[in-house]
Amino acid sequence: MLGLDKKDTYLLLFVAALTMLAPFLLNPFPEGSAMAQFNAGYPDLMQRFVIFGVFAIGFNILFGLTGYLSFGHAAFLGVGSYAAMWMFKLFGMNVLPALGLSLVMSGLFAVLIGYISLRRSGIYFSILTLAFAMMSYSLAYSVLATDMDGPDRQGLLQKGLTGGETGLQLTLEDPRIFGEQTAGAGNIPVPNLFGREMRSAAELNVGDWVFTFSAGYYFAALIMLLSFYLSIRIFRSPFGMMLRAIKSNQQRLNYTGLNAKPYMLTAFVVSGMYAGLAGGLMASMDPLAGPERMFWTASGEVVLMTILGGVGTLLGPVLGAGAIKYMENILSKINSDILHQWFAFLPDGLEDFVITLIYPFIGKGWHLTLGLIFMAVVIFLPGGLVEGGQRIARMFKRKKPTTDTPDGKTTPAE
Amino acid sequence: MEAIILQILNGLDKGSAYALIALGLTLIFGTLGVVNFAHGALFMIGAFCAVTLSRIISASHTIVDDTQTDFLGNPLKVEVPYVYDWFGQATGDAIIDWAVPLSILFAIPVMIGIGVLMERGLIKHFYHRPHADQILVTFGLAIVLQEIIKYYYGANPIPTPAPSAFTGSFDFGALMGFDPGQIIYPYWRIIYFIFAAIIIGGVFAFLQFTTFGMVVRAGMADRETVQLLGINIDKRFTLMFGIAAAVAGLAGVMYTPINSPNYHMGMDFLVLSFVVVVVGGMGSLPGAVLAGFLLGIVESFASMRVVLDIMPGINQIIIYLVAIIILLTRPRGLMGRKGVMED
Numbered sequence: 181m182l183g184l185d186k187k188d189t190y191l192l193l194f195v196a197a198l199t200m201l202a203p204f205l206l207n208p209f210p211e212g213s214a215m216a217q218f219n220a221g222y223p224d225l226m227q228r229f230v231i232f233g234v235f236a237i238g239f240n241i242l243f244g245l246t247g248y249l250s251f252g253h254a255a256f257l258g259v260g261s262y263a264a265m266w267m268f269k270l271f272g273m274n275v276l277p278a279l280g281l282s283l284v285m286s287g288l289f290a291v292l293i294g295y296i297s298l299r300r301s302g303i304y305f306s307i308l309t310l311a312f313a314m315m316s317y318s319l320a321y322s323v324l325a326t327d328m329d330g331p332d333r334q335g336l337l338q339k340g341l342t343g344g345e346t347g348l349q350l351t352l353e354d355p356r357i358f359g360e361q362t363a364g365a366g367n368i369p370v371p372n373l374f375g376r377e378m379r380s381a382a383e384l385n386v387g388d389w390v391f392t393f394s395a396g397y398y399f400a401a402l403i404m405l406l407s408f409y410l411s412i413r414i415f416r417s418p419f420g421m422m423l424r425a426i427k428s429n430q431q432r433l434n435y436t437g438l439n440a441k442p443y444m445l446t447a448f449v450v451s452g453m454y455a456g457l458a459g460g461l462m463a464s465m466d467p468l469a470g471p472e473r474m475f476w477t478a479s480g481e482v483v484l485m486t487i488l489g490g491v492g493t494l495l496g497p498v499l500g501a502g503a504i505k506y507m508e509n510i511l512s513k514i515n516s517d518i519l520h521q522w523f524a525f526l527p528d529g530l531e532d533f534v535i536t537l538i539y540p541f542i543g544k545g546w547h548l549t550l551g552l553i554f555m556a557v558v559i560f561l562p563g564g565l566v567e568g569g570q571r572i573a574r575m576f577k578r579k580k581p582t583t584d585t586p587d588g589k590t591t592p593a594e
Numbered sequence: 595m596e597a598i599i600l601q602i603l604n605g606l607d608k609g610s611a612y613a614l615i616a617l618g619l620t621l622i623f624g625t626l627g628v629v630n631f632a633h634g635a636l637f638m639i640g641a642f643c644a645v646t647l648s649r650i651i652s653a654s655h656t657i658v659d660d661t662q663t664d665f666l667g668n669p670l671k672v673e674v675p676y677v678y679d680w681f682g683q684a685t686g687d688a689i690i691d692w693a694v695p696l697s698i699l700f701a702i703p704v705m706i707g708i709g710v711l712m713e714r715g716l717i718k719h720f721y722h723r724p725h726a727d728q729i730l731v732t733f734g735l736a737i738v739l740q741e742i743i744k745y746y747y748g749a750n751p752i753p754t755p756a757p758s759a760f761t762g763s764f765d766f767g768a769l770m771g772f773d774p775g776q777i778i779y780p781y782w783r784i785i786y787f788i789f790a791a792i793i794i795g796g797v798f799a800f801l802q803f804t805t806f807g808m809v810v811r812a813g814m815a816d817r818e819t820v821q822l823l824g825i826n827i828d829k830r831f832t833l834m835f836g837i838a839a840a841v842a843g844l845a846g847v848m849y850t851p852i853n854s855p856n857y858h859m860g861m862d863f864l865v866l867s868f869v870v871v872v873v874g875g876m877g878s879l880p881g882a883v884l885a886g887f888l889l890g891i892v893e894s895f896a897s898m899r900v901v902l903d904i905m906p907g908i909n910q911i912i913i914y915l916v917a918i919i920i921l922l923t924r925p926r927g928l929m930g931r932k933g934v935m936e937d
Binding site: 540547 | 629716719723725726727729730731733734735736737738740741742744745861865868869872876906907910911914915917918921922925
């Protein structure tokens with residue numbers, strides 16, 4: 181189907197089913213029950229799952245296929261966000277043109293940075309990309325945020341191109357020449373897709389369960405599926421093969437008379453455009469763009485996601501993005517009261533002891549858990565969650581050598 | 595002229611910190627061939643060694659002081675540090691005042707211990723894995739160390755002042771024959787620079803003039819041959835990791851009066867230190883030191899009013915800009931050796 185072989189079609193269908201049914205799957209616990217805080221089926225978080233999924237899928241095309249570790253990918257995310265915001269400000273609140281401009285701008289930006297950075301490899305490439313991203317961050321934070329209108333005009337560029345610390349925000353004075361300047365009640369209009377507002381949502385009550393279907397989520401999920409499909413095609417194409425050849429031995433590739441540069445640059449630009457798309461989606465879901473999206477910790481985050489899920493696998497980045505965003509939102513919500521509830525069955529002294537042990541790892545300390553899990557994955561499971569799944573599947577197979585039905589979740593992607 | 599001298603002086607203290615961290619990074623890279631992303635965390639831990647020690651020596655107990663009364667006439671409860679009991683008030687005050695310099699003695703064994711532990715416990719297993727894996731695992735370690743510090747010390751910067759003898763400023767201009775008041779420079783920054791120079795000189799002397807250093811240098815040049823000669827080079831490299839950690843830690847200890855330590859200061863410095871190492875040339879110790887001071891001074895010149903008027907914001911990006919230009923024109927860095935990480 182769609183030019184994919186059987187296994188890849190299953191994988192795509194599996195991911196499609198997961199994303200489409202996410203409002204159900206992520207809300208397994210009834211509302212108001214003690215476990216309800218583990219529900220992740222609210223639109224804001226689900227949108228983040230798929231948006232960071234797009235970001236990580238794109239990063240994986242560069243790092244997973246060519247082995248070039250970019251530590252500055254968040255720069256493209258930021259550029260995409262700013263581009264989308266300017267589209268909203270100038271032309272109207274439809275998200276499609278905004279995403280289009282995100283793609284174009286991040287692509288151009290990636291051509292520039294990639295052309296320079298790709299002249300070096302290894303650690304130097306990482307440092308160069310990091311330097312470019314930090315430069316973009318500093319510029320967005322300071323110079324590009326100065327008053328470019330002149331002191332006596334209160335125009336569009338009053339807070340510069342990027343808005344500096346407070347970020348780029350929509351205002352009522354924005355022209356929006358192709359759309360309405362103000363919404364009905366004199367509010368700032370919200371991003372929409374041909375009239376369907378991104379933040380609109382339908383709720384379904386089944387017994388105690390409440391399922392929310394958000395337009396924004398489904399739009400972002402469709403884009404994610406599209407980018408996932410595209411990444412499968414890239415992985416299976418001769419172009420993807422060439423990128424893998426670069427990873428395994430670039431020198432030998434050069435000896436065969438091939439110039440690896442154009443392939444590398446293409447991979448870098450495609451990957452940057454994915455990041456720009458993710459940035460545009462972020463701005464579409466919540467019309468705001470700030471320089472902190474370009475900070476190097478944001479670049480580090482996408483590295484974490486990709487490694488955690490599994491570098492160079494198709495499913496890995498999506499899983500990694502989901503896992504990290506889930507932990508960020510759910511783990512950081514647990515506080516000591518909730519812990520006391522859970523361990524109320526233990527005798528008093530023991531209860532306090534157990535809680536003191538667990539406390540550093542939850543709430544504000546969730547980064548500690550993340551760091552430990554990440555280290556464990558790099559040390560023991562270099563293939564990430566996907567490799568973990570494969571190992572478990574192999575254990576199963578050894579027990580029952582006759583059954584060899586491919587398990588959707590553990591399908592080897594490479 | 596005064597302005598130029600002032601900017602050079604301003605660049606020296608930041609440059610010293612860059613140079614010290616970059617020196618440690620290069621030591622680790624040169625000996626073990628590992629790219630250590632957790633080095634910034636070591637700098638930060640050093641700074642928190644100073645915080646810890648100053649908390650330990652100002653640990654106090656409460657006594658009821660009959661000579662003082664509060665506004666109701668009741669005897670006042672006062673906190674008395676233990677050092678008062680042990681050494682008397684004057685000496686006790688001096689010890690508390692000198693907490694930061696004293697922390698140097700405390701930090702050296704702690705940092706060497708942490709460094710050796712890190713190398714034996716984690717980094718040892720990554721020698722034969724790709725550089726990307728080394729970067730990733732040390733990056734993870736940096737997050738963990740940072741979060742542990744955040745858990746115990748909180749997220750806010752903790753002011754740790756210098757001894758009161760050094761809190762003032764020094765009229766450098768008068769000394770050099772300019773008008774007084776033109777070049778004023780805080781004492782502690784001069785001390786930081788001198789301290790950095792001593793540490794850097796010490797590390798170089800250690801490598802150059804001791805047998806241990808000679809073996810380490812031989813191991814950096816050709817590890818296998820040294821091993822064939824029956825020398826346990828791994829053990830010495832482990833100690834070198836400890837020393838590199840101590841250098842970063844001491845840089846952190848002495849930096850606390852300049853900038854109150856917080857849990858993410860290591861990461862902030864790390865990114866710049868990597869840029870410094872790459873500019874200086876991967877694996878070149880003099881290169882790291884030179885590039886550290888150079889970039890510190892360049893940065894301080896870029897923050898001059900005159901320069902900012904011509905190119906606004908240049909002070910924010912100048913270091914990265916210099917790094918990009920150098921990497922593209924001199925791929926090996928300023929003083930990089932041939933054959934070290936050239937790809």
